[in-house]
Amino acid sequence: MSAIISIKNLSKTYEGGFQALKDINLDINKGEIIALLGPNGAGKTTLISAICGIVTPTAGTITVGGYDIQKDYRAARSLIGLVPQEMLIETFESVTGVMEFSRGLFGKGKDPAHVEKVLKSLSLWDKRNNKLMTLSGGMKRRVLIGKALAHEPDILFLDEPTAGVDVELRKEMWNTIRDLKQAGVTVILTTHYIEEAEEMADRIGVIDHGEIILVEEKKSLMQKLGEKNLKLHLKEKINSIPESLANYNLQLNADGMELLYSYDVQQEDTGITALLDHIEEAGIQYRDLETKQSSLEEIFVNLVKKQ
């Protein structure tokens, strides 16, 4: 897959000496959804700001669609739409007014049909003539997405797009983002909600202390770093794990009614069949069993802890 954004050796040190980005190298593929995860202050917003031209990098190069963001800033920026983390909006303006303003800034003339399409996709068409101050928080956030899409960008940056948005609306936004991907838009998403990254992203990038710890396909990341657990719900309470099962590193829960077995999904022989045989031989009966894959959140927390 070809890279639509290419970042080479990017560093950013602020005036006070704080190094927000340290030698970042990252290629973002055309048409993918990549989620950038990281704790507060990790450098996610600085990275986005550097790509969009809001922050001047201290070192390194960034190309967008093959255009250098410094030398060919017009061509590079024309490809990008940015939804900021904070609710930065002029409350006295109307919804269509701010959409047309954004479109004009990016060098495009009026196109009522496109504005209508975007507003309808964001369920804002009914509010098109409303002043922004009359809209709810969730609607204002959708207006920000609409503004970013007003000039039909190829790349969309969403910096914490669903922060403070209720569950129903969040799911609506996820659908909107999926539709954008379908339309060929490359989406770069930063989020605190791991569930969001797990739900949406093709690839995951983890940033901490200004460095990219890893960038990986979501599926392979979850396979590689995730473990799977088999939980057995016992028919009768046991006080301890029999000696014959010692090799399986089983864990017995506090009430003695559940046995937990962790295994590596990548290994050909997970040991489950043998374990079940041994459990039967030990005279332990179970009434139910379940398996659970570790979540992206658990993987993320482990990764950041290791740093």
Add this chain to the structure above:
Amino acid sequence: MNLYAVKAIYKHEMDRTWRTLAQSIVSPVLSTSLYFIVFGSAIGSRMSDIDGIAYAAFLVPGLLMLSLLTQSVSNASFGIYFPRFLGTIFEILSAPVSTMEIVLGYVGAAASKSLLVGAIILVTSAFFVDLQIMHPVLMLTFLVLTSLTFSMLGFIIGIWADNFEKLQIVPLLIITPLTFLGGSFYSISMLPEFWQKVTLFNPVVYLVSGFRWSFYEVSDVNLWVCIGMTVFFLLVCIAGIYWIFKTGYRLKN
């Protein structure tokens, strides 16, 4: 050139003028009319002519300049400070827009607004005094150059200011006193000799003098010096704005 962006910024700024019509247009026109009533008609009727011109008529260029300077500075400074204050400036900084296009949009709108106010005040003054403009093209040139220059100064102030107090400090504590002491209400030849020399350090003197010459062919300072100084102030402001965008001062981290 991204003309759509210039138009978008210009329209956005002008829309605010129409939204706040009372504050943007009615208020300066009212306050200038009050000056005409108090200083022109009431007090002025008891004052002798200055350089052969009735005091009320002598006031017109000075009052116009006072209004033009304060309006240009406040319009432009607020125009760029407001998106900085709200944070919406991110959109302009991340758009494919050059420095010149941003300045054209903001300064063009601020200058247009002050020119509009100036034109209304000029028409209003005709109700109070016997108005004559001997060199209308020159008068218009001074109006346009001054409104552009001081709109640029306002733009610089709007970028320099990091709170609303600073936004008001320059217009209130510098521009207004300089305008009052720059011969708006009197001829500087009426001052003691020492203060006449000190006054020449006040840039507004050149603007008011040149502007008044275009009305009545009466000026405290040579016309060409006035034109030269007006162009000089314009160039200084252009250089200031160029430096701001070159360095990203108060705009970029």
